[in-house]
Amino acid sequence: MKKILKYSAYGLGGLIALVLLLVTIVALTFNPNDYKQKVIDLVQEKKQRTLKLEGDIKLAFWPKIGADLGKISLSEHKNSKEFASVTSVKVSLSLLPLLKKELIVDTVYIDGAQANIVKYKDGTTNFDDLLSKEDEESQDIKFDVDGVKVTNSAVSYTDESSGANYAISKFNLTSGHIALAEPVDLATDFTINANQPEVAAEAKLKGNFLVDPATKHFVAKGLDAQIKGILFGGKDVNISATGDIDAKPDTREFLVDTLKLVASGEFSGAKLSLDLNAPKLIAQKDEVSSKNVTVSLSQDKAGDTFKANLVLADIKGSPKALQSSGITGEIAGVQGKRTINGKFSSPFTGNLESLIFDVPKLAGNLDIKDPSLPNGAMQGRFDLSLHTDVKNELVNSKFNLNIDETKLNGDMAVASFKKPSIKFNLNADKLNLNKLIVKSSQPAAKTSDSKPADLSALKALLLDGKLNVDSILYDKYQISGLNVNIKADGEKLALTGLNVKLDDSRIKGSIGISHFAKPLYTFDIDIDQLDVDKYVSTSNAPANNKASDKPLDLSALKALNADGSLRIGHLKYGKTNASNIRIDLKADGQKLNLSPLAAKVDDSQINASVGIARFSDPIYSFNVNIDKLDADKYITKSNAPAAKSTGDTPIDLSALKKLNASGDAKIGWLKLANVTTQNVNIGLNADRGVVTVSPFAANLYQGSMSGLLKVDARATPSITFKQNMKSVSIGPLMVDAINNNMLEGKGTVNIDVTTSGNSVGALKKALAGNASLGLADGALKGVDIAGSIRELKSKVNLLGAKDNVGADSRKKTDFSELTASFAIKNGVAHNEDLAMKAPILRLEKGDSRGDIDIGNESINYLAKPTIVKSLKGQGGADLDALAGIAIPVKITGTFSNPKYGMDFAAVGTALAKSNLLDKVGGDKGTAVKALIGGGDKVDAISGLLGKKKPAEAAPAGGSAQPAAPAEKPKSAQDQVKDKAAEKLKDVFKF
Structure with missing residues (x-):
């Protein structure tokens, strides 16, 4: 056994020695740069991306595995455009702890990291191909990082479907020791830019932070955060927060110590500032307590100021039952010569476990002083109750408000905080706006914006309620019995059941707004009667005699999308009375149509349609039918004697240069300038200064007329007029037209004339x-x-x-x-x-x-x-x-x-x-008459002399009277004169 153990020990030692020898050989002989191209080719083959490895790669194997990488970049998928890059990365980790599934890393250094993230319109991203598709669950591994240091890095994100762009640049981060469930010191600063919403700001963050996802425990100690720049629609915004926060949201445990939030900035020309102080807040299992929480808000806009201070007094109790001695607040404002001061207070109770809070009676008063108000001052009182259920996302409130002689009351219920749905009832007995609103002496600002108002914010509005007001007085106008239902469902805002009386006019109907990004306005209104004189000034503004030759710009109508109908039972304007009026309007931002446009005006029934297109340089179209029209009723005649003209009257037809119109009018019976016609048919075509009226036809005075009128106002005005009148009774026509009866009869008149000139006299003379x-x-x-x-x-x-x-x-x-x-x-x-x-x-x-x-x-x-x-x-x-x-x-x-x-x-x-001559008689009388009347003078004189005409002379060869004694011969002419004189003496008795 000993030998076995001995040889085993030798064998194990030898194996370890061999491993160490191999590691040593590899470390001494392995050069990773020899494999750079293979790695590049492998990335291209597997991911279809271009990997660039610049500089030498340095590796270490003992006692720690380490790498010092040069500049690395990676392209987009199947594209040479750069996706991400890093200038330098240095990292090393201990080798032996890896065998125990422990990751111990020295400080990580990253410099110049860049990444461009794109989300395409189809929802995919430009890094989807880099994500692992393996389904194997990763095993937990412990890690320990000595620190991280990131410098001069950036990342951008683009959402192609919304057009949103977000970018973080100049990113720097330094951290202390990092490990799971352990606090870490952290300091970072960076720049952030975005376009939806607009952001251009610099941010800093420093503190000691704990983030434990397993226990959902979050801690920030020594928090010092700041962001400044363009934020939330404002400029020069500066927000800072300091303090300590310890939060366990799942168990509703919170510890806040010396939390301070300060914010300031300029919004729409107004400088705003906010200060929040929470010295101490404790929420634990059996205890809830806090010191006074204060909030201060101030605004300054061009010298007009507003300030508000709110105090939530000390809170004591348990999570199930907490209460405060009260919420108190003050407001103060200055607007020109107007000052506003108010105070309010209320008890406060709550249940942290159920997240239910109550403000049972918030009561207060307002004191307004303004020399422009009718009484120089105005006082108001209000009270409301508020019940909030945070878990179920419900808020209920009832309120009363008394301002001067006005009393308002109502109730409101809100469901869902993420997308609030509001139900309400608002009632008022009377609103005297003359006492509540100061009338501005400045005219309303003109706008030429031709873009539709973007009401997309209304998509978030869910509203259902009723508004009832007994009476409203504004200026000289009296509104009574206002009742309307208001409903918004995220797609449409509708006012239905509208019923109100304006002075003597009863108005009923509905109004709606939909397609909020490019609003479509719909309406259906009935008015029983309307006296326009009450609402239209009768003062005559000074007329500008010089008309502009530029087209009337109606570009503002490009913003109008509307579809609706208006009906008026009876309308009065001056001496004109109209009834049964109906106007249907349609507008789509490119064209506006009024069809039908119908009314009974005095004794005339009018049925018409009118259209307007190309609003920046309008084109008008029309079709008018009138059964009968006495136009003289509507032509103002001055009772004062006309001033004696001191010169020629100029004409200004420049307005025709901007007129583009076409249409026709038919009138069954027309009286104009005291001339009556029937079956009038007029066609009009106007094109940039050239106006043609054709046909120009009618029946008049038992006859008919047809013709053409053309006016060219592009340069010196020229006029062409052609008219043919047939079977017209001239007498009645002249009596009616010019009050002159110098001629009567029935017949035909043809006129074909042209003229040109800049004045009435010039036109006549040309x-x-x-x-x-x-x-x-x-x-x-x-x-x-x-x-x-x-x-x-x-x-x-x-x-x-x-x-x-x-x-x-x-x-x-x-x-x-x-x-x-x-x-x-x-x-x-x-x-x-x-x-x-x-x-x-x-x-x-x-x-x-x-x-x-x-x-x-x-x-x-x-x-x-x-x-x-x-x-x-x-x-x-x-x-x-x-x-x-x-x-x-x-x-x-x-x-x-x-x-x-x-x-x-x-x-x-x-x-x-x-x-x-009648008395002379005979041949001599006839001769004198012929002489005077222009007959043959020679024959007449011969007759007076007693000579016969050649035809009556004695025949040749006949007997003749003897000749008179010869005298000194006279010329034949003298002889005739003498004889004529003698005979005339006898005739006229001279």
């Missing part, structure tokens, strides 16, 4: 084109040519001068047909083909000519109607005697004051000569 007129069975009013001639016959002064007389509406000249055409150039309408047929008159083409100066509003026209024999009983024998006589009629003056002048002297002379 008129060019042509027009024509054709009337039948009418009359020219203001002058009675036949009557005027009859008066001349009774006058003695037949050979007097020409007279001008004003138009007399009681007089008229009837005609059976009247035609005329006008050539218009430079604002002057020229006519020389006026023709008229009347019972006693004829006006042939070419007998008249003249001009109508539209630019200067004047007339210069000469007409020469000729008297014709009338049918029996029409003109009378007195006028038949003037048959064949031309009567010059001169029309002069202005449009507003035309004058008609007849050449009475010429008419009188013709009349007198006709009467005298």
Whole structure:
């Protein structure tokens, strides 16, 4: 046996010696750098990643296994982009403790470690392939690390599905001895950056920490933590915490000693600060106690300040029954000239085991002083009860609030803390906001943000409750009987059962908001009656006469997504009354439609649709149908006399440059400028300064009209107007349009004109084109040519001068047909083909000519109607005697004051000569009439001399009278003159 033991001992010793020899040989001969390429190739083969080993690898095998690695980097999977790298790693561990499953490591040194973690949209990460897929459970192993020192390291994390980026850089860490269930000294500092939410901060942490996952025991002694930078939506944020904490959450055991939390920063322009002090807090199995816990909060924004102090008095008791002498607090604030002061207090009880806490009556008061308030001050009182069940995540509260004459009361229940679901009832007897709210003298800030408001925060809102307010008074508006149900389920916020009276208007309906990231607003509202005059200012703001030629920017409508209907039973605005109004609105951020848009406005039934698109440079579309419309009702007429114009009136059509619209309007009956039309059909197309109205058609005054109007306002305004009127009764049209009855009849009017200019006068003077007129069975009013001639016959002064007389509406000249055409150039309408047929008159083409100066509003026209024999009983024998006589009629003056002048002297002379020649009679009378009337002068003179016409001369060879005694011969012309003179003396008795 001894030999066996002896040889066994030799054998074991020899084996150990052999192992030591082999280790020595390996340590002396093994060079790990010889295997770098094999390792690189193996990683590429197994993981499809590129491993880079830079520098020499140094290994040690006895008495400790150690490695000193150079720079190492690893690429992304199947990609050359770097995944992780480290500049230097040094580690060593004891060899023999490994045999006992103990890991004893010297200080670990890591420098320049970098890692880029990515989570892809499909949920995978860029390191999934590196994770072990073995199912074998790892065995527990004890470890002991002398320390860890990390310098200048960084790690980043990117979530491609949310776009979130988080990064820790400049990471440094130094630790003391590390072992399971043993405290460790730790100090670290690093920089953290993120974009959701925005973070750019520097952090420091120091202390002695114990983390024991097995017993769930966590300890921090000498805690000194600080973070400062951009945090929680604020800038220059600085948060620090110091103290000692010992916590065992599973058994609800807590020890807190001299815990102090200090935070400050600037949020939305306001500087905030928070101080929390917990000198001593003990929660053990049989004892709960604490010293006063104080919390102070302050805010300063542009000189407006707010401060609050809260004290939780000493707590005593057991985990099942603890109580505090009370929670007390004070608030104080200054806002401009307003000061606010308040105090509150309440007892406090609780059960730590059941995690139930009660604030049975939190009562307090508020004192507000403000010279802008109606009474200069306001007082309020409040009380509430609060019951909290932390385990079941329930909170119940009842509250009462009295401010001035306003009383509010209600109750609230909250279920679940992670995603609170709130039920409530809120009741108020009356709210006099005139006493509670100071009206701002500053106009509301304008916003041009065209992005929809992001209401994503409402996704977390779970709400179900009722709001009832008996009356609300604000400014001069009275709201009464407000009742509404409010519900939010994370997808939609809905106000249903809305019933409220605003002044004399009863409003009922519902309102909803959904798709919170890009909100969709829905509504269905009924209003019984609405007096708009109560809510719209009647003051006239100074008008800016210069219109902008830039398109009206409606980009704010890009933020509007809405779908709803509004109905109003009766609406009053000024003298206008509307009823049965219905407006359906749809908007999707690209287009807005109002369809239908229906209402009974006064006596007009309107059915329409209106659309707006391309909001930054709007395009309007419309379709309007109106049964009848008296437009004159809505055109403001000034009672003051018009100021005398001192110059030409400029026109500004620049607004048309920004108009882009198309549509049509149909009106069954229309009255505009006192002119009535039926079956009106108007089509409009406007495109950046060019406006075309076509068709432009209607029935009017027993006839019809059709035409086109085109306005080009891109440079100097130019206008094209074409109109054709058929079978129109001119008299009623002129009476209604210009209150002038100078012409009556039924016929056709054609107009085709163009013009351009920057003023009314310029447009008139640039008129060019042509027009024509054709009337039948009418009359020219203001002058009675036949009557005027009859008066001349009774006058003695037949050979007097020409007279001008004003138009007399009681007089008229009837005609059976009247035609005329006008050539218009430079604002002057020229006519020389006026023709008229009347019972006693004829006006042939070419007998008249003249001009109508539209630019200067004047007339210069000469007409020469000729008297014709009338049918029996029409003109009378007195006028038949003037048959064949031309009567010059001169029309002069202005449009507003035309004058008609007849050449009475010429008419009188013709009349007198006709009467005298009738008395002469015979061949001599006929000859004189021919001489005066324009017949053959030679034959007329020969007749007066007693000579026969050549046809009546004695036949050749016949007997002749003896010749008179010869005298000194006279020329034939002198002889005729002498004989004519003698004969005229005999005729006219000179």
